[in-house]
Amino acid sequence: MCNRRRRVDLIEPSVVGTRNVLNACLKAKAKRVVVVSSIGAVIVNPNWPKDQAMDEECWSDRDSCKTTKNYYCLGKTIAESEAFEYAKRGELDIVTVCPSIVIGTMLQPTINSSSLLLLTMLKENFVDSMHVYHDSFTEVDDCEKLSSEKLQDLGWKYRPLEESIVDSVMNYEERGLLLKK
Template sequence: MAEAGEKERVCVTGAGGYVASWLVKFLLSKGYIVHGTVRDPCDEKNAHLKKLENASGNLQLFKTDLLDYEGLCAAIAGCTGVFHVACPVPPGSVPNPEVQLIEPAVTGTRNVLNACMKAKVKKVVVVSSLGAVAVTPNWPKDQVMDEECWSDKDFCKTTENWYCLGKTIAEQEALEYAKRSELNIVTVCPCIVIGPMLQSTMNASSLLLLSLLKGGHESMEDKAQPVVDVRDVAEALLLGYEKPEVEGRYLCSSYVIRTSALVEKLKSMYPDYNYPKNFTEAKGDMKLSSEKLQNLGWKYRALEDTIADTVKSYKESGFLG
């Protein structure tokens, strides 16, 4: 998309986050110039970005957040593509969901898309979530969920599932925005993202494996856990950007595994950790299809490789003694 001989310039929002850090790493390795938005470029939690290969010459960090439209415009100016990855995922309860979750997700996405229009960006890849797909009580039990499936916004409100509500509204608005403008917008919906961390701080989805390894739970619900490797998500986002035939939304999931089966797999690889002793039955199964993404050439890693790399990363980061 860039002129011949010129390096292509792209922007990644929330560049210091879990998925975004891997995306930045892959973009830099492919020769892109990357503008990354972060709340504070000097914060120690973004230090890992500056250590990435090619970062010294090709990575520029911009101090802004999703509600700072002018700051976003400055970061996106001169870019041919934008990856909108930033979104708050609070680890615990949310006292003020409208301010903490809905507004950053929805107004933040609007601000990014408006800044993209202003900068005449060629393509935007928006990271949505399985949370915008699967929170729907009336979906037929044995029917596979794919890109046609949307979370029920009223049900999200009733059950106070604010994260999924924000993601659903933001993604629907993004796809509507694409219809009424010249902006080429693609959305990607990853499920629970696991895998090695580049950042120094623990993120919400990484707590899944960590809590199984060292949570010391006596009993856990035997839920169906849809998981995907963080590196496979970053590669899906790159495919979404680089393939000209890409359009609409893409579900991004590799495996659906029950918690008990995941624990058995962990035990077989790492027998010495403090695993849950019992599992209570959980209703509902989940069937997901990432066929649309696989048709672009997307492949995913073996679950054992993801687990091994994740545990190694936790040990190196000091999260596992």
């Protein structure tokens, strides 16, 4: 029962939520919809060649997600493929973005996974919320290769990591999230 409930709790909000937003976009006669998905929609693919960057051609393998009970990634994969079904039917022009982590000022009222990850790292590795003494982010050479080439071709540019972390810290401090409990 626990696994079944967890499966529903993670898949249904992603799929139903995406479907509801796309239906609202249809009613509003939106011209283009940008679906902010997740790296989870592309990263679970054991058959993808290790030397090839993961891009819009790579999807998480649904069977692998089910086998490993990775229902978050399964939900994101199903939701994104449903979004592309809307596009195939000509109902909406859809573009998706699959970020691995979102760092910066929180736009939502509650802490999401990215914010929780960074907040945990800040509380464990930084001495003072306004003075960074130890930046625990490191670059890893042997991790999965992900492509943002098409976004960059459209003019999208990375923000400096330091700038994003400073924005996050200031926002977390304003919300009282850096206080020790």
